[in-house]
Amino acid sequence: GAVVSQHPSRVICKSGTSVKIECRSLDFQATTMFWYRQFPKQSLMLMATSNEGSKATYEQGVEKDKFLINHASLTLSTLTVTSAHPEDSSFYICSASPSGPGLYEQYFGPGTRLTVT
Amino acid sequence: TQLLEQSPQFLSIQEGENLTVYCNSSSVFSSLQWYRQEPGEGPVLLVTVVTGGEVKKLKRLTFQFGDARKDSSLHITAAQTGDTGLYLCAGFGDSGYALNFGKGTSLLVTP
Numbered sequence: 019g020a021v022v023s024q025h026p027s028r029v030i031c032k033s034g035t036s037v038k039i040e041c042r043s044l045d046f047q048a049t050t051m052f053w054y055r056q057f058p059k060q061s062l063m064l065m066a067t068s069n070e071g072s073k074a075t076y077e078q079g080v081e082k083d084k085f086l087i088n089h090a091s092l093t094l095s096t097l098t099v100t101s102a103h104p105e106d107s108s109f110y111i112c113s114a115s116p117s118g119p120g121l122y123e124q125y126f127g128p129g130t131r132l133t134v135t
Numbered sequence: 136t137q138l139l140e141q142s143p144q145f146l147s148i149q150e151g152e153n154l155t156v157y158c159n160s161s162s163v164f165s166s167l168q169w170y171r172q173e174p175g176e177g178p179v180l181l182v183t184v185v186t187g188g189e190v191k192k193l194k195r196l197t198f199q200f201g202d203a204r205k206d207s208s209l210h211i212t213a214a215q216t217g218d219t220g221l222y223l224c225a226g227f228g229d230s231g232y233a234l235n236f237g238k239g240t241s242l243l244v245t246p
Contacts, residue, residue, distance in 0.1 A: 061237060109175075111177050126178050
């Protein structure tokens with residue numbers, strides 16, 4: 019149980035285009051989902067927290083107009099990288115919390131490798 | 136932001152050796168988690184420690200939470216090549232529901 023999927027697993031796009039990444043909780047409902055990015059040989063950095071039916075909360079330094087997050091249902095959150103640039107190339111990982119905030123359960127997806135050329 | 140410092144950053148050992156990875160902070164955490172991540176994959180939760188002084192064992196892995204709940208350690212006995220990966224400690228931040236990750240310890244176990 020508690021499986022989180024991401025789609026696509028890898029994507030290559032040209033500079034200036036937009037890319038959408040999906041995060042799905044397959045066997046549970048996720049009130050809260052989180053988006054992280056990870057650069058090579060570095061740790062995960064939280065980008066934003068997504069709550070179903072409300073606006074995402076972005077971490078300091080993360081441009082909300084560039085990284086659009088939609089959490090329209092209890093099993094799906096999407097991250098859209100708009101007008102992507104090479105510096106946006108990174109490993110994007112989502113996680114989902116089945117029990118809401120404050121508890122210990124947070125399940126991670128397998129990640130999406132974004133390469134912007 | 137509650138920072139978590141991990142050491143060492145990189146560790147290369149031979150199969151059969153023992154090792155310890157440390158996770159330290161100046162802040163108190165209600166709990167700390169340890170994850171293991173392989174290249175190109177998401178992190179996988181290994182353990183959650185909640186009580187100060189708590190020790191948890193997972194086969195050859197021993198996790199300890201400091202008495203003051205500001206630090207934690209991961210000890211691996213008789214490392215195997217399959218233990219290779221990035222080990223991350225994480226704690227819930229000020230918001231109470233978002234995880235702050237340490238920078239990670241990259242472990243390489245060679246035959």
